[in-house]
Amino acid sequence: MKLIIRNRERGYEMSHKYVYLFTEGNGKMRELLGGKGANLAEMTNLGLPVPQGFTITTEACTKYYEDGRSINDEIKAEIMEYITKMEAITGKKFGDLENPLLVSVRSGARASMPGMMDTILNLGLNEQVVEVMAAKSGNPRWAYDCYRRFIQMFSDVVMEVGKKYFEKLIDAMKERKGVHFDNELTAEDLKELAEQFKAEYKNQLGEDFPSDPKEQLFKAIEAVFRSWDNPRANIYRMDHDIPYSWGTAVNVQMMAFGNLGDTSGTGVAFTRNPATGEKGLMGEFLMNAQGEDVVAGVRTPMPIAQMQEILPEVYTQFLDVCNTLENHYRDMQDMEFTIEDKKLYMLQTRNGKRTAAAAIKIACDLIDEGMISEEEALMQIDAKSLDMLLHPQFDPAALKKAEAVSKGIAASPGAAAGTIVFTAEDAVEHGKKGEKVVLVRLETSPEDIEGMKYSQGILTVRGGQTSHAAVVARGMGTCCVSGCGDIKMDEENKVFTLHGKTYHEGDVLSLDGSTGNIYAELIPTIPADPNSGYFGRIMELADKYKTLGVRTNADTPKDAKQAAAFGAQGIGLCRTEHMFFDPSRIGAFREMICSETVEEREAALAKIEPMQQADFEGLFEALGGYPVTIRFLDPPLHEFVPTDEADIAALAASQGKTVAYIKQVINDLHEFNPMMGHRGCRLAVTYPEIAAMQTKAVIKAALAVKSRHADWNIVPEIMIPLTGEVKELKFVKDIVVKTADEVIAASGASLKYEVGTMVEIPRACLTADAIAEEAEFFCFGTNDLTQMTFGFSRDDAGKFLPAYYGSKIYESDPFARLDTTGVGQLMEMAVTKGRSVRPGMHCGICGEHGGDPSSIEFCHKIGLSYVSCSPYRVPIARLAAAQAAIKNK
Numbered sequence: 001m002k003l004i005i006r007n008r009e010r011g012y013e014m015s016h017k018y019v020y021l022f023t024e025g026n027g028k029m030r031e032l033l034g035g036k037g038a039n040l041a042e043m044t045n046l047g048l049p050v051p052q053g054f055t056i057t058t059e060a061c062t063k064y065y066e067d068g069r070s071i072n073d074e075i076k077a078e079i080m081e082y083i084t085k086m087e088a089i090t091g092k093k094f095g096d097l098e099n100p101l102l103v104s105v106r107s108g109a110r111a112s113m114p115g116m117m118d119t120i121l122n123l124g125l126n127e128q129v130v131e132v133m134a135a136k137s138g139n140p141r142w143a144y145d146c147y148r149r150f151i152q153m154f155s156d157v158v159m160e161v162g163k164k165y166f167e168k169l170i171d172a173m174k175e176r177k178g179v180h181f182d183n184e185l186t187a188e189d190l191k192e193l194a195e196q197f198k199a200e201y202k203n204q205l206g207e208d209f210p211s212d213p214k215e216q217l218f219k220a221i222e223a224v225f226r227s228w229d230n231p232r233a234n235i236y237r238m239d240h241d242i243p244y245s246w247g248t249a250v251n252v253q254m255m256a257f258g259n260l261g262d263t264s265g266t267g268v269a270f271t272r273n274p275a276t277g278e279k280g281l282m283g284e285f286l287m288n289a290q291g292e293d294v295v296a297g298v299r300t301p302m303p304i305a306q307m308q309e310i311l312p313e314v315y316t317q318f319l320d321v322c323n324t325l326e327n328h329y330r331d332m333q334d335m336e337f338t339i340e341d342k343k344l345y346m347l348q349t350r351n352g353k354r355t356a357a358a359a360i361k362i363a364c365d366l367i368d369e370g371m372i373s374e375e376e377a378l379m380q381i382d383a384k385s386l387d388m389l390l391h392p393q394f395d396p397a398a399l400k401k402a403e404a405v406s407k408g409i410a411a412s413p414g415a416a417a418g419t420i421v422f423t424a425e426d427a428v429e430h431g432k433k434g435e436k437v438v439l440v441r442l443e444t445s446p447e448d449i450e451g452m453k454y455s456q457g458i459l460t461v462r463g464g465q466t467s468h469a470a471v472v473a474r475g476m477g478t479c480c481v482s483g484c485g486d487i488k489m490d491e492e493n494k495v496f497t498l499h500g501k502t503y504h505e506g507d508v509l510s511l512d513g514s515t516g517n518i519y520a521e522l523i524p525t526i527p528a529d530p531n532s533g534y535f536g537r538i539m540e541l542a543d544k545y546k547t548l549g550v551r552t553n554a555d556t557p558k559d560a561k562q563a564a565a566f567g568a569q570g571i572g573l574c575r576t577e578h579m580f581f582d583p584s585r586i587g588a589f590r591e592m593i594c595s596e597t598v599e600e601r602e603a604a605l606a607k608i609e610p611m612q613q614a615d616f617e618g619l620f621e622a623l624g625g626y627p628v629t630i631r632f633l634d635p636p637l638h639e640f641v642p643t644d645e646a647d648i649a650a651l652a653a654s655q656g657k658t659v660a661y662i663k664q665v666i667n668d669l670h671e672f673n674p675m676m677g678h679r680g681c682r683l684a685v686t687y688p689e690i691a692a693m694q695t696k697a698v699i700k701a702a703l704a705v706k707s708r709h710a711d712w713n714i715v716p717e718i719m720i721p722l723t724g725e726v727k728e729l730k731f732v733k734d735i736v737v738k739t740a741d742e743v744i745a746a747s748g749a750s751l752k753y754e755v756g757t758m759v760e761i762p763r764a765c766l767t768a769d770a771i772a773e774e775a776e777f778f779c780f781g782t783n784d785l786t787q788m789t790f791g792f793s794r795d796d797a798g799k800f801l802p803a804y805y806g807s808k809i810y811e812s813d814p815f816a817r818l819d820t821t822g823v824g825q826l827m828e829m830a831v832t833k834g835r836s837v838r839p840g841m842h843c844g845i846c847g848e849h850g851g852d853p854s855s856i857e858f859c860h861k862i863g864l865s866y867v868s869c870s871p872y873r874v875p876i877a878r879l880a881a882a883q884a885a886i887k888n889k
């Protein structure tokens, strides 16, 4: 029922329809047909040359999983019906000995997941069909090439035999024939290979390779559905916030043959440079090749411009198609094509993945070319990706002095400096320890993704701009230099040589992803600037459209200045305790903790007060008059006391106390569950003098800065943490107000200040109306609020959350991405209740979620006044806030 309603809203009905011809679909049906299927249909509608076929919907995939991983009879029958339709359209027939139909079976989810799932080419071949094809075409080499590829892919993808067994056989054959490349093998060689492959298949699986094309097809379709749940795809989905429930569609498409000979080929191209955004066709192709050959690095591909010389008419036609597609989608396109004996076929188009640098340039260019509006430009950029623009660049002076030892293809921009590792596992191992590593490989494959994430940069011997390493690195925002053929690699022994010098694991290397230069030294890096060029323009536009404020979480003037440079409009959270951990201060603070009387405690606090005041002055100065929220002491006191004997003895000596006494104090601070113990405002309730001292420091700092900058509107915001009950808030607020008013009166000046609370306990949300009687503002501390709402601690959740992800109970980390259904509901309730008592009160968020785009959209929807995030996330938050405003206009 639900399904039917949902479909009606989208303008198409019939929830039972699970299969669509390309001619029945269109580009808007991406949810149902997947991105690939929807775009194949759209290209068909545009009249472009697309090998015809049909798409099995994402709903069929969901059904497959619902039915216990099996394709039910109804859907099977529908697929059979569409095979018949396809046979009629193409004039070819499955398994036919006159005119056999060969197809590809391709995965395609709603969001593109390049290389994550599986595709099978040349399906429909068996020993009779291949003979007929060889004889009738007069091109046996082609027929056997298709056959051996099919057996290889089917075995790998459908039966999970593993590519390596087949690659070994190919290598052995090439060696025996004394050739280097696949395309040098003859028809006879390939025929023999196909036989060897089938034998290997039987050897591995104990059964014959299936020769019935329909059996092959259903097995392949199932394999694609199954690949939705493979480990690679699962990791990719988590990284990209793609819900498991979406499922993948399956495309069954007539083959176009790029391996027919020297007037055939296959390639990939972008309408603009995906690394830099530069306008102009960019791509690579290979003659007499098929499918993944270009990206898999079996031979070094040619740049697309060379097609002009080899096949000028096809090149002109292709340029035309590229223009049509870019104008139609009004975005940079990433396309796959095949040329079958001088005839061009389009196999895929999608909005191309790009680096952040390319994204902002393309967005600006498309505005200037009159292709898109400012709003559309902002929506086109992946907010999270801006992070990579803030990554350090090489210090230009140091770079000038450095001497490159070699050069590869500049595949993904950025600067990487680190020590060499040779395997993804080593990258993970060292990376986890915080070591900076550069991963050097012959070429990468999807199994390397985890290791690539932990690397500063990736260097490959093979492959070009569109190799696996290049594409994945660009997606991650990691620097990559590919195709450095000078390197003589010995992966097994973890060494390579480059111009006579040998490099081992642990040796240093720097990569410049913008030039392709490779350096055998560590080049220092400096941070980037978001206020100029395309980045500056996009940020300005973001500010024009966003309605949410963006503040920063900053504890030091240095962080605050950085955040202000990134565009922060205030501090949403200053954690004052971080100021005590400094070795020069911790002594006075420990003295306070070890005090036996109020007087002793006040004396110790008096030492801390001027230090805090100086810190706060620095923060007010750094923000130039923007609001600053200062949270009072929050963590349990045990975090400040020493644990080892020598430190305890030293503390005792400096305090003039006995070691036994100090140990007693430390012992008394022990709690079974410190995160739910003596912390937050509970500290101020038991030690009011701490709150009084902090108030004095804040107010004095504000008065001092105000006296220096008469035109700044300084209104300090004092934030009481961990409130759960209005009376405890009132208790602490009374101390703050009394102290503040005394300080202000004594100064003879005037100052406005606000006292609010951090909302981080569910009870505070439930009683937010009562709390708002006292609190002048709310700021959601969603780290604690999440932990208390879920009832598990952030520090311990790492142990069991992976099992929850594995079982699909949770799809994302609730500490990274706001749980809008649970925690979000509490927030919304608190805002509504709070403002019912205190209309228009400002409400912000200062948990980790304040820098997460999808969480920011939620904050916009529930009417928060601002989000506050770490300095390096400020530009992300500005763009995400603009996107939320545009999306929810």
Ligand code: ADP
Binding pocket: 051, 103, 104, 105, 106, 107, 113, 114, 115, 116, 117, 118, 119, 121, 253, 254, 255, 256, 257, 258, 290, 291, 292, 336, 337, 338, 347, 348
């Ligand atoms: P991916 O999503 O990993 O790119 P694809 O389904 O696009 O996988 O297919 C892998 C390769 O096979 C691509 O290079 C594609 O162009 C090629 N290919 C897919 N279907 C056909 C077909 N019907 N004819 C020729 N080549 C095809």
Ligand code: MG
Binding pocket: 336, 348
């Ligand atoms: Mg593809």
Ligand code: MG
Binding pocket: 634, 721, 722, 760, 781, 784
């Ligand atoms: Mg907290």
